Amino acid sequence: MNMLNKNSVKELKQNKRINNFADGIAAAFFDSMRYDPTVLAFGLGATDPKNIFGTMAGLEDEFGNERVFDTPISENAMTGMAIGLAISGYKPVLTHQRLDFSLLSIDQIVNAAAKWYFMFGGQQSVPLVIRMIIGQGWGQGPTHSQALQSWFAQIPGLKVIMPAFPKDGYNLFRSSIADPNPVIFIEHRWLHQMSWNGEGRVVSPTQLGKSNRVSTGSDITIVSNSIGSVYSHHAANILKKYNVGVEVIDAFNLRDFDINSISKSVAKTGRLLTVDFSHQFCSIGTEIIAQVLPLNFAELKIAPERIALPNFPVGTSFNIEKDFYFSTIDICKKIESMLNVTFPNIDDELKEYQSSSKKRFDGPF
Amino acid sequence: MKQEPITIEDFKEFFSKIVRIRTIEQAIAERYHAQEMKCPMHLSIGQEGPAVAISMQLNASDRMLSTHRSHAHYLAKGGNLNMMISEFFGRETGCSGGMGGSMHLIDKSCGFEGATAIVGNTIPIAAGVALSQKLSRTKNITVVCFGEGATEEGVFSETLNIASVKNLPLIFFVENNGYSVYSPLSPRQSSNRHITKISEAHGIKSLKGNGNNIEEALAISSEAVKYVRKKRKPCLIELETYRYLEHCGPNNDDHIGYRTKKEIDFWKSYDVISNAKKAIKELGVSPDSLEKLIQENTKEEIDNAFREATLAPFPKIERSISYEYA
Structure with a gap:
C-alpha cells in the first residue's frame, strides 16, 4: 500500500x-x-x-x-x-x-x-x-x-x-x-x-526499444518478459554457482522483439527456452520459437522449450494457485533437464533463495 | 433560448444542399453497377435532411464524426467530393488513401474527423474530441451522427453519462430511420422506450422532430447548436427520417417485403426535397429553376470527380504496410 x-x-x-x-x-x-x-x-x-x-x-x-x-x-x-x-x-x-x-x-x-x-x-x-x-x-x-x-x-x-x-x-x-x-x-x-532507488532514469524519453540482454551466458538462451524476466534473471544468478551460463533476453516489446539479438544468442548457446507469463497456447514464446527455428535450425543442440502458464484459468484456492504459477525454481529445474545435468544440492540452494526473496504478495488485490 | 426566425436564405441553402447530395448519391447508385467502386456502399438517399440541417449551423472548426452511412454528413460538413469518389474507387488519392472505402470517410480540413463502420464506435470518440475542445477553451463544438440502432449499444448510454458528468460541448445526433438493416424497431426497442427520455434521464437537453420537415429540422438543429455553443453542455437531437434504397447497395429492395407499402408511401409523400420545395414556394420563390441549376452544377462536379478517380493510381501493398504505425 x-x-x-x-x-x-x-x-x-x-x-x-x-x-x-x-x-x-x-x-x-x-x-x-x-x-x-x-x-x-x-x-x-x-x-x-x-x-x-x-x-x-x-x-x-x-x-x-x-x-x-x-x-x-x-x-x-x-x-x-x-x-x-x-x-x-x-x-x-x-x-x-x-x-x-x-x-x-x-x-x-x-x-x-x-x-x-x-x-x-x-x-x-x-x-x-x-x-x-x-x-x-x-x-x-x-x-x-x-x-x-x-x-x-x-x-x-x-x-x-x-x-x-x-x-x-x-x-x-x-x-x-x-x-x-x-x-x-x-x-x-x-x-x-520491487525495490529501486530511481537510478538509470533517462532525462528525456527515447524511442521505444525492442529487447534488453539482462544476463550473459553461453549455455542457454532465455527469452522472457515482465515478471518472467525477473525470475529468469534470478535463475541465471543461481546457476552461476554451477558454472552454467544463462543468457537472458528481456523481450519487453512484444510485437517488435529483437529477433536478430535473440538469433545471435541462440547461435552461441544452441539452446532456447522461452519464459512467458501467459497461457502457453499461442503465447509470445511460441511466436519467438517459430521465428528462431528457421534462423538457427542448424545450431540448435536440443529442441526449444517453453515455460508458460497452463491452458486453463487459475482457480481461486490458494492450493491451486501455488501449482498454477511458475517461479525461479521452475526455471532452474527446466534448465537442469534441458542441459541433461544434475545440479548438486539445488533444492537447498532454491530453498535459501525462496526464504531470502521478498515477502510474497499478501493481498488484498 | 430565443430563436432567430429561419430566413428565406436558410431555406434556399438547405434546399440547394439536399439537392446536391441527392444528385451525388443517385449518380453513385447509377454508376455502382459498373463494379469499379468495389466497396460496401450505404447510400444516404432519403436521409439528406438531418445532415444538412445540422451542418448549416456549424463552422469548419466544429467537428463531426459519423457512422457507416456517412456520405450525407461528409458532404454537408464540406468534405471534398473528389476525394470521396476516389476513395470509393480505392485509389491512392482517396480521402483515406484507399484504405477505408465508403465506410471510413475523413476530411480533417473541414472538421469531418472520421466515420467508422462499427455501430456506436464513434460515439465515445466524439466525447474525447469534445473534451479536447473543452480543455483547450475553444468555442467550438462536436457533433456525432448515428442511427437509432446505435442507441441500443451500451456505449451510447456510457457516453451520455460521461458527456453529462463533464459538461461536454457535444451533440448526439440521432437519425431514426426505423431499421437496422432489415430489422424493424419492434424486436429491438420497446414501444415504451423513448431515446430522448434516455438522454433526459442523464440530465441532457433533448429535442425531437421530423428530419424531412425543413422547418423542424432547421429549428431544432439551430436551437441545439446555440445551446451547446453557449452553455457548453451536451444535447441530444432525434430526427426521424427514411432510407429509400436497400441498407447497403444501390438498389431498391422494397419488393422483398420488410417494409409495408403504407409506410413506404407515407415517407415518399413526405420526401425532404418535396417538402423543401413546398416551403420555398410558400415563401414566394420558385424552387424549380434553383433545383435545375443545382442539378446541372452538381452533374459537372460529379463528372469531374469520377474522371479524376478513374485516372488516379491504385495504392500498392507497400503503402498499406506503411500505414501500420505512425
Missing part, C-alpha cells in the same frame, strides 16, 4: 523519493506531464486515496482535475474518449487496475485505436497509452489475473510493452507516452513492490 503524505508526494515530484517500481511509474507520470502539457491521466480509481497501487499518487494535486481524473465504470466509453483526445492533440494515459477490465473496451482498442492511423490512410495517429495490470495471488481467480498480452500483440497498429525491471518501468513508460501510436502497457502487479 502506497498512501503518500504531502511531504512524500513533494519528494516524489522532485524525484527524491523513489523506493520501488510503483514509485517509478508515478515519477514517470510526473516527468511526462511536467514537460508535456498535453499528457492526461485518468482511469477508475486514479484519484482515489490509493491511486492505483500508488502509481498515480500526487498527480491530481500537482496537475489539477482537468488533467488527472477519476472516471465512471465505462471502460469502452473511456477508451473511446481517450482516442478522441488522442486524435485532437492530447496524449491520454488510461489505466485499468486489472487487464481483465479492459476486455469491455475491445471494440475501441481493436476497431478504433489500432485501426485509426491505418484506415484513414496515415492521416491521424493515436498517441494513447492504456495501462493494464495483471493480478496474481491472494485468490485473484479466473477473471482478475488474466495475462492476455498475446491477444493485443496480434493486432497490427498496437504496440505492446511489458516492462520487467523498475528502471525499465520508468523509461519504457515515458517512451510509451511519447510514442505516436497506441501502446498497451502491461504491468504485473507483483513488480510494483
